[in-house]
Amino acid sequence: MKKYFLLLAILIAIKTSAQKIYGTVFNAKGDLLPYSSITIKGTTNGASANNRARFAFNVTPGTYTIVCQHVGYTTQEKAVTINSHDEELVFILAEQKLVMKEVVVKSNGEDPAYQIIREAIKKRPGYFKQVNAFTCDLYAKDMIKLRHLPTKIFGRKIPDADRQEMMLDTLGVGIIYLSESVAKVAIQQPDKFKMQVVSSRVSGSSGFGFSFPTFISLYQNTVTIFAEQLNPRGFISPLADKAISFYKFKFLGSFWENGKEINSIRVTPRRDYEPLFSGIINITENDWRIHSFDLKLTKKSQLEIIDTLQITQFHVPVNDEVWRVKNQLLHFNFNKLGIDAIGNFVNVYTDYNVAPNFAKNYFDRVIIKYDTNVNKKPAAYWDSIRPVPLEKEEVKDYLVKDSLFERQKDSAISKTAIDSLKKKQGKVKVLDVFWSGISRTHYSKLHTYNWGVNSLLKNMEYNTAEGLVLNVGGYYEKNLPAARRLTVMPNIRYGFSNAHLNAWTDITLRSRDMELDKKIKREEWAFSAGKRVSQFNKESPITPLVNSISTLLYGDNFMKTYENIFVATGFTKRYESGLRFSIKALYEDRIPLNNTTKFTVFKRDSVDITPNYPYEKIATQFNRYQAVIVSTDISYKPGQQYVQFPYRKVAIGSKYPTFTLNYTRGLNSIFGSDVNFDKWKFNVANDNNFKLWGLLKYNVGLGGFLNNKTVYIQDYQHFNGNRSTLAAEYLNSFQLSSYYANSTTAKFYGMAHIEHHFNGLLTNKIPGFNQLNWNLVAGTNTFYINQLSNHVELFIGLENILKIFRVDFITAFENGGRRRTSAISIGFGGLLGGTINKVVNTDKTNGF
Template identity: 30%
Template sequence: MIKKVLLFALFNLTALFATAQQFMLSGRVTDFAGNPVPFTSVYVKGTSQGTASNANGIYRIQLKSGKYQLNFRTIGFTQQTEAIEIAGNNLSHNVSLHVENYALGDKSATADDIIKQAITQRESHLTELKAYRCNVYIKGVQKLLHAPGNLFSVAVSHELQVDTGQNNILYMSESESGFSFKQPGKTKEVMISSKIVGSNNAFNFNRVAALQVNFYQNLFDVEGINPRGFVSPIADNAPDYYRYKLLGCATENGKLIYKIQVIPIREHDPVFTGNIYIVSGDWRIYAAHLFVTQNAGLNFVDTLNINQQYISLTGDTWQPASVSFTYSGNVLGFKYSGYILGVYSNYELAPNFPPRFFNGENIRITQQSLSRDSVYWAQNRPVPLTPDERRNYHRQDSIAKKHNSPAYLDSLERANNKFSPIGYVFSGDSIAHRANKTALVFPPLYRTVYFNTVEGLVLYPTVDYTKKLDSGKQYTITPKLRYGFSDRQFNANIGFSYSYNPHQRGIVYGRFGSDVFDLNSEGSSSLFINTLGTLFFWNKVLKLYRSNFARLGLQRNVARGLLLDGSLEYARRNAMQNTTYFKLLDSKDKEFTSNNPLKPNLPDTTLLFTPNNALTLRLSATYTFDEEYTSTPDGIVYDTNKYPKIKLSYRKGIHTLLGSNVDYDYADVQVFQSHIKLGLFGYSSFVVKAGKFFNSDALIYPDYKQFKGNEGITFDPAIGSFHFLPYYTYSNTAFFEAHYEHDFSGFLFNKIPGLRTLKLEEIAGTNYLAQQSQPGYSEFYIGIQRYFFRLDYGLAYTGNNRVNQGFAFYYGF
């Protein structure tokens, strides 16, 4: 009896195990000529369980024992349904697809009418699904097709460690993520696994949010490819940019599908070319095969193809099944191509998200997700590797194993730590120690040797010592020395910062010693630019003072989006005067001004202020509305904010305590935001600020509110800076300032033949300053920029009187 019971139990357990066990269904998808059909969607009919074929048409999917109907579908071919039975073992099943046959049928339907219906239903399809959760697999590959055979290319290849062999894989990445969405626009991604090898020299989507190809949006934005985005073929204003041609119709899954050719009216607009497939009656997108070229103002790539397919989840609910990008480009003679494939599966509709699930964390990357081994990937990779990709992984893993060996890392460390005189002059130097996680960073020579008329020739050596600790924590110690050969003053100070909570931006910081500071607390000309101006143009700008000080501060996030910062400083401050009038090239009609910005033409014996003590308390609170961020093993990376930030600042000069000679209360509020996207018109940035001294009983010049001005031929392009305002314009009462700048991102120049090839960005902006009992000061400027160079022309007015005009430029190196 016992034996029968045991046998019965064993039989049932075996049957249960066989039912639960997953088996591998694999095969090759080809056309009828035997050519592989890459990136074919393979889905179990009636579900969102699926995968896609690789670049060679090979697919695989894990299924339990049973009978299945599998849909094989891709752009350019008729969907094919295959009956499959898994009977307790792995199965191989190849599929040959028929070329799609879209024939002109009902002649009463026109392309314009169909697109009009799709545009009418666009917004409802955009918002019809209130929430969902799914799994997303992303794979990216980039190959080098050709390298020029000159010495420059050899040097570049060596520097980037690029193998210039034909069709060599430069870059590969794979990631698996759980992705959650909730209207309106709330997303959260938890990365399950990620593997990256090589160097990406174009663009890449390694996160799901960046791969959200949604043509129901009026503008389709590809980060890094075009700053203005591209007009969707069914955008509200799409008929202003496209012509449409009906190529035919066909029936799939009981639905009548229209195939419509999308034709740009103007080839240099940010628009697509290709075909879009629309479902009759629902007027939703069934699939899209669209591409853009250099005519649309692409960056980094010459051609970008986008294929997207939707599947029906339940009745009228459709979601993306897969999306693929294929691209090619040419940079400095290096020709390359690549693809990015995204596969969406296992949709869960109307999920029950816990409270505060969407808390601003857009993506979470754990150390475990970055440490998956080859065994894990072999078992869980939904899209199989091609032979080239397998060889590349094997090669890169071997290289990585060698490069991670102690012997190699030690030799690399010794090589990198060797002193390079030329490198030190232009880019500085560094010494890193891998074992104890420390680094010494020295600034370049041109930031170490200066000249000004107060100190003469100045040696200003400094170094940053950083020690990394566990969990992203670290501390930095920065000693500074300063000696002026003309005033013969030696200054030394040391600073520190300790990041004790990188996930909440918790930092303790401080500095004490002596140094020489700019009288403009907002910053005037850089020490390097001031050196050039003093020696070559007799245009001495910086006004300096000396301070012996001690400062201690603390900052930390106390709630989502709210960052608090506070510091206390005690300083003994002394005015300074010119000690040299050396000119590299003499000029009789130009003379230096004094170090007193209030009396620049008087002798230097007229000091700006007498020696004084100052005990100063500084507090600030910065709030970012709907702040979003990415969590990494080393801390938090804050994303570009969609909404403005607001910052409240308070500064108190504390009287009598520790002999302090200052007594004032100052507060300001500023609202600011950068990179506000305005679609095809580019993006804007602004800063609005207002402040006041509520008490100014004992106020000394270094405590005045200063403004970030400019007097040279170079300028700081940061929003909040003036182009022509004198450096030492200050306020000791109430003020209001506003800055606005718009970058058209090629909107205008792209319409002008010849200019469009330069890919210049047009800029226009204005700055305004109002102070109590003074006429308003305003600036208006236009400019152009490309990469790290910018040239502006502007006009400045005090009231209605023009007080300045001219060109200024910026270089970002």
């Protein structure tokens, strides 16, 4: 019994030893001052006021001096003694009275702000690298709120069920994302970073929340904010080496704080449509460091996606020499397509240690790690540690959405819940299979699985060998024990002109490591078999849609195909080191497929129909034969980094290139195989973001045949050509090259795809044009086999047209310049177009 009394006494002592300081911040007119910085003097601990200017944080009994700051207002301090009760403080901040100190004005009339900025620029590199390493605690609260959601977007009605699920009111107003996180951040020069997320909470979800970037530093020449999609070039710091050539500075005056003079300077871009900030930055006198700033980015700053982004920071001393960020606020506005949204991302940094002692190998490939119980903390825990009080609507959002989530989770496997989920899907409509396709989930306590049927009309095609083609495809997916996932994809293909029916099935079995601290060793087994139609080039450079249009409208049947009865199997393994290994084996009974129709929309175009084989390279159709081929791929991306969630790891990339080596052997006499060859290929590919100077992308390779005793056209080295105005896959195609004329069995060849995306580097200098935010892109696509077979393309174009399109002017030289062609190509490129381009070119190969 004594043990329980002792435990109770300890718990009471703990409870009563932590009291709360809370309050509100006003200006002299009685207006609220949201997101003010609250700090315990002499420490980096404290809080941030919320949007209602309320603040609260826990302290142990004692006497403290509390410092309240807000950009543009005089700092105020209040002493408070904490005993056994919470204490309320009200801060009323006066507008900052700036003193125009006596300054030396240069003969050219230069504003004194420029000399202050020059001194700060000199100090910038030193402050950026002032400490070799540090750690700190981080609290983050992220909130995104809709202020209006239209009933329709692009003419498509937003279902009422979706609005209800987001818990919006009748006007489409409400919080759509709310999360909090607590983490320990560690940084070591020059580029080591690690964040351990101790606790995380997302309203109405068991997910993991966190905002990025963790730090925004004006001590860097170029500042990256959130993802590169906001601006891949980044934004030029007002303290960058050449800031004076980009910004105008105006000295507003100075004020005193804790015996230190602070200069207040207005920052204004010299030119619109440059990646520049505007606002106020406060610089300390003599040591020329950042005290605080309130800066804004807009569309005239080349800001993408969102309309405005405001960044506010307060810096405080960690010791006599080192200052660090105390509070950071990012506030954004978004208003497009009738959707009006705002977001607030608040970070509070405490407990800095600028002389940490890291264990050996502390910094590893995992740069962000979520603890096992990261999302298991109760509401009482958050109420006890939160340095930014929740607003009323946030309290309501947590209360309602968390309660609903728990209720749904508790009933997730009940018969009522299963019936509800089935009902929500609606009934299967037979007509859906013609256009939208069918995608369903079969809910069950023990045997939940997904299945679907692809759209028939969207997958119809036309070619001269089969005529009108009907493709019927489907899928079945189910999670199996031991963290495995089975996928079965049956396919049926029927050509109405040649009356050939082809059917085959692809089966994959994937496994993933689910133990938290184990190394990643993900595996995939694949098996395919049946009878199918394949392009001679297994990378399928021509999409069925492009070929259908070009054939019907112009008589250009560029896609060349053959039938094959096949069996294929493969195994792939991925390692945490960034190494990927795969081996594939393929048996094909290859059957020629000749033209059976010459139908075109305009009869005159039917004369342009060409044979259904690579006539540019071979004189006649091939005779039926068999092939057994084994292929091995090894790829390696050094420096791969990861985010580690409680039961999985996610790769987030590396600054280093991806190296890929392929070796393929055609085996003779096995299962009647008629082929006999050995070929290899080595590629290096990467993206290098040079920030203000643009983004360089490249894919270069070498290869050749070690043995070419018996090689049929299907196994040649093909260079992905293009004869369509619609651009083929960038960095993997030659936009003005023939599809097969340069296919080869040579002992050696080389190729390179290089393109530089200027991302506004030059186009933002053109008045009027810079408002369009269209960006220049230029580069080359080249391959070389010998003096009689080579190809060089030079191109220049514009991308980000309507955020989607890219248009290039291309000139090509073949065979030493003996043949020259020029053309315009249209493709997908830019903010949204890059994503569309990836989707269009994903999984278009035959796989084996």
